Amino acid sequence: MDARKRKKKVLLMGKSGSGKSSMRSIIFSNYVAKDVRRLGATIDVEHSHARFMGNLTLNLWDCGGQDAFMDSYLNSQRENVFTNAQVLIYVFDIESREVDRDLDTYSAVISALKQFSPSAMVFCLVHKMDLVQAEHRERIYEERCRMILTQSDSMSVETFASSIWDQTLYKAWAGIVHKMIPNLSIIERFLRAFAEQISAEEIVLFERSTFLTVTSVDTTAPKSTSEETANPNPDRHERISNIMKSYKHTVAKSTKGPSSSSVSAAGFVLYKVQTPSFNAFLARFTENTYIAVVVPPGEAAFNCAVLNTMMAKGAFLKKTGVEG
Amino acid sequence: MAKNTRQAKPRLLLMGQRRSGKSSITSVVFHKMEPQETLFLESTTRIQKDIMNSFMDFQVWDFPGQLDYFDSTFDTTQIFADIGALIWVIDAQDEYSDSLARLTTTIINLQNTFPHINVEVFVHKTDSLNEDFRSDIFQDVVQRVGDDLNDAGYINPNVSYHLTSIYDSSIFEALSSVIQKLIPELDVLQNLLDTLINNSGMTKAYLFDILSKIYVASDTRPVDSDIYEICANYIDLTVDFTDLYNYPRDDPKSLGEQMEEVESSMTFEDGKMVYLKEMNKHLCLVTVIQNKEAKDKKGLIDYNVHIFQDALKAVFERAWEKTGGEVTGEGQSSARPEQNSLET
Structure with a gap:
C-alpha cells in the first residue's frame, strides 16, 4: 500500500471552546483531564500526526473554532481544508446557548465537505455531557442528535455522547478509529480462532499509546446475536482504557525525568490478575497494540494462555499484515 | 461479652472548628467520595458516628465544630473513655488562632483524665498553599501549641502533627500513621x-x-x-x-485448580x-x-x-x-x- 493512502486526513471542527483540543490532548498526548484547562485557544489549524496501529496514520487537523477562522475555512481556504478529508469529527458543546447558530455553521461545514470529499465519514460528538444532570442526559442527547441529523444533508453521520471526565470519551474515539482500521475483519477472524484455542471468554485488542479499543471478540455471546454478551458491563472496554491510562499517569509521575519520556517508560509489559471467578491479563502484543485476554479460572491453563499469546504474535503479524 | 468487644473498638474522634474539613475527610477516606464533591457537604449538626467494619472494627466520630465538649451537660467520660486517638483538624487556609486555643484547652483537659489518648493534629487544606508557606504554617502551629502546653506545665505531651489534603495521598498517609499507633500487633x-x-x-x-x-x-x-x-x-x-x-456466570467453567x-x-x-x-x-x-x-x-x-x-x-x-x-x-x-x- 502506498504511504499516501495510509494517511487519513481527519478534520476536527466545532465551535470555539467546545473541547476539540482538550480531547485531542487527552487521547493522543497523554494529558490528564484536569490539565486541559491550561490549553489556550487554537489559532487557525494545528496539524498533528498520530500513528495508529503502525499502518494507519491519522493526520489530524485541529481547526480553531473562532468565527473568523470558521469563515476562512468556509471561504478562502475552502478547497485546501476540505479536499481529501476521510473523516470529519464535529464537536458540539451541549452547554452552548446558540444552538441554532451552531447548527447553521455545522450545515455549512457539511455542504463544503460534500462538495470536496463526498465519501468522507462524519462523526458528531455531543460533548461536555458531564455538565448535564444524569437523569436528563439521555433525553437531551437524543434531542440534540435529532437536530444534528436534520442538518446533515444525507451524509452518513454517527453521533456519540462524550465527556473528558469519564470513559465516554474513549468510547467515542474508539468508535471513530474502529471504522478506519484496514483489515479489521481479518484481525477479528484471527482473534476469534485464537480465543477458541485458549478457551478465552473474551479478547480485546487495544492500541498502545492511546489505549483505544481496536476490536474485541467475545465467545460468551450467543452466535445469533453478536451484540448481546454475557457480561453485564457493556462499557467495560472504555473503562479499561480509562483505568489503565490513569494508572499510567500515577506511575509516570514517580518515574523522574522529562514528562514526555517518562510517560512512555511507565508503559507496562504485562498485567495479570487472578480471581476465583476469572483470570485475565493485559499484555504488550505487537509493536502498537496491547491484548487483553479473559479466561475462566485455573492457574495452569492461565499460565499457558499467557505463553500462547506471546507466541501467537508472529502468526498474528503474518496473517493480518498489520505492521508493515 | 458482645458488649465488651464493642467497647474495645478503637475510636477515632474528629474535632476542630466548623468548616475545617472533618466531614470531608471521612467522606473521602471511608465513603469513597470524590474530593471535588465534598464542596456540597452540609455542615454537620450532630455527632456523626461511623462504624468501620474492617480488619479491625473502629469507630469514627465526626463532631460538629460548634459544640463545646467540656460543657457540664456533656458526659466527657462517655465521649473520651475508650477513644484511641483524637484528631484535631485545622484549616490552614483560614485564621486558626481560635482553633489552636481550643486545641490546647482540649489537650490540657484531657491530660488530667485520659492521658493515654493520642492527639493528632491535621494541618488541613494545604493543597493550594505553596511549599514554603505550607511549612511556615506547619512550623507555626507546632511552635504555638508546644509553647502553650509548655506554659501550662505539660512537657512532651502525646501530640503529633501532619500536613494533609484530601486532594492527594497525604490524608491517607496521615490516617495510616494514626491508625498504626492503635494496632497492638x-x-x-x-x-x-x-x-x-x-x-x-x-x-x-x-x-x-x-x-x-x-x-x-x-x-x-x-x-x-x-x-x-x-x-x-x-x-x-x-x-x-x-x-x-466479576459477574455471576450462568455456567461457571473451570480450567483447573x-x-x-x-x-x-x-x-x-x-x-x-x-x-x-x-x-x-x-x-x-x-x-x-x-x-x-x-x-x-x-x-x-x-x-x-x-x-x-x-x-x-x-x-x-x-x-x-x-x-x-x-x-x-x-x-x-x-x-x-x-x-x-x-x-x-
Missing part, C-alpha cells in the same frame, strides 16, 4: 514485612486495608509517597478491573514489578520490586508471600483468641488496650 507486622522484603528483593511493601486504602503496616524502610501512590492506586486498578469481569485469593502483578518496561495479593477479606499486600529478575522468579515471590500470609493469619488469630479470653498469661507480654479493658 504493629511491631510484629513490621518485623514480618521486613523479613519478607529483605528475602524477596522488594523495595517496599504495604499491608493495606482494601476499603479505605489506609495502610495498616509497612516495612521499616523510609516511606516514599510516590511508591505509596503506585501501590494505593494499584488497588484501585485491580478492584476496578476485577469489577468489570486455583487459589481462593485474588492475586495480581504488573511488570513494566524498566523491569519494575508491582505485586498484589489478597491476604484476607480486609487486607491485601502490595509491594514494589525494582529488581529486573523479578518477573522470572515470580514463583519464589509467590511462595514467600504465601508464607507471610500464614504468619499474618497466626498473628491475627492469636489476637482474636485473646479478646475471646481463652488464652491467658501466654504470648506477648506487651499491654494491649483491649485486653486491659476486658479484665477490669
Whole structure:
C-alpha cells in the first residue's frame, strides 16, 4: 500500500471552546483531564500526526473554532481544508446557548465537505455531557442528535455522547478509529480462532499509546446475536482504557525525568490478575497494540494462555499484515 | 461479652472548628467520595458516628465544630473513655488562632483524665498553599501549641502533627500513621514485612486495608509517597478491573485448580514489578520490586508471600483468641488496650 493512502486526513471542527483540543490532548498526548484547562485557544489549524496501529496514520487537523477562522475555512481556504478529508469529527458543546447558530455553521461545514470529499465519514460528538444532570442526559442527547441529523444533508453521520471526565470519551474515539482500521475483519477472524484455542471468554485488542479499543471478540455471546454478551458491563472496554491510562499517569509521575519520556517508560509489559471467578491479563502484543485476554479460572491453563499469546504474535503479524 | 468487644473498638474522634474539613475527610477516606464533591457537604449538626467494619472494627466520630465538649451537660467520660486517638483538624487556609486555643484547652483537659489518648493534629487544606508557606504554617502551629502546653506545665505531651489534603495521598498517609499507633500487633507486622522484603528483593511493601486504602503496616524502610501512590492506586486498578469481569456466570467453567485469593502483578518496561495479593477479606499486600529478575522468579515471590500470609493469619488469630479470653498469661507480654479493658 502506498504511504499516501495510509494517511487519513481527519478534520476536527466545532465551535470555539467546545473541547476539540482538550480531547485531542487527552487521547493522543497523554494529558490528564484536569490539565486541559491550561490549553489556550487554537489559532487557525494545528496539524498533528498520530500513528495508529503502525499502518494507519491519522493526520489530524485541529481547526480553531473562532468565527473568523470558521469563515476562512468556509471561504478562502475552502478547497485546501476540505479536499481529501476521510473523516470529519464535529464537536458540539451541549452547554452552548446558540444552538441554532451552531447548527447553521455545522450545515455549512457539511455542504463544503460534500462538495470536496463526498465519501468522507462524519462523526458528531455531543460533548461536555458531564455538565448535564444524569437523569436528563439521555433525553437531551437524543434531542440534540435529532437536530444534528436534520442538518446533515444525507451524509452518513454517527453521533456519540462524550465527556473528558469519564470513559465516554474513549468510547467515542474508539468508535471513530474502529471504522478506519484496514483489515479489521481479518484481525477479528484471527482473534476469534485464537480465543477458541485458549478457551478465552473474551479478547480485546487495544492500541498502545492511546489505549483505544481496536476490536474485541467475545465467545460468551450467543452466535445469533453478536451484540448481546454475557457480561453485564457493556462499557467495560472504555473503562479499561480509562483505568489503565490513569494508572499510567500515577506511575509516570514517580518515574523522574522529562514528562514526555517518562510517560512512555511507565508503559507496562504485562498485567495479570487472578480471581476465583476469572483470570485475565493485559499484555504488550505487537509493536502498537496491547491484548487483553479473559479466561475462566485455573492457574495452569492461565499460565499457558499467557505463553500462547506471546507466541501467537508472529502468526498474528503474518496473517493480518498489520505492521508493515 | 458482645458488649465488651464493642467497647474495645478503637475510636477515632474528629474535632476542630466548623468548616475545617472533618466531614470531608471521612467522606473521602471511608465513603469513597470524590474530593471535588465534598464542596456540597452540609455542615454537620450532630455527632456523626461511623462504624468501620474492617480488619479491625473502629469507630469514627465526626463532631460538629460548634459544640463545646467540656460543657457540664456533656458526659466527657462517655465521649473520651475508650477513644484511641483524637484528631484535631485545622484549616490552614483560614485564621486558626481560635482553633489552636481550643486545641490546647482540649489537650490540657484531657491530660488530667485520659492521658493515654493520642492527639493528632491535621494541618488541613494545604493543597493550594505553596511549599514554603505550607511549612511556615506547619512550623507555626507546632511552635504555638508546644509553647502553650509548655506554659501550662505539660512537657512532651502525646501530640503529633501532619500536613494533609484530601486532594492527594497525604490524608491517607496521615490516617495510616494514626491508625498504626492503635494496632497492638504493629511491631510484629513490621518485623514480618521486613523479613519478607529483605528475602524477596522488594523495595517496599504495604499491608493495606482494601476499603479505605489506609495502610495498616509497612516495612521499616523510609516511606516514599510516590511508591505509596503506585501501590494505593494499584488497588484501585485491580478492584476496578476485577469489577468489570466479576459477574455471576450462568455456567461457571473451570480450567483447573486455583487459589481462593485474588492475586495480581504488573511488570513494566524498566523491569519494575508491582505485586498484589489478597491476604484476607480486609487486607491485601502490595509491594514494589525494582529488581529486573523479578518477573522470572515470580514463583519464589509467590511462595514467600504465601508464607507471610500464614504468619499474618497466626498473628491475627492469636489476637482474636485473646479478646475471646481463652488464652491467658501466654504470648506477648506487651499491654494491649483491649485486653486491659476486658479484665477490669
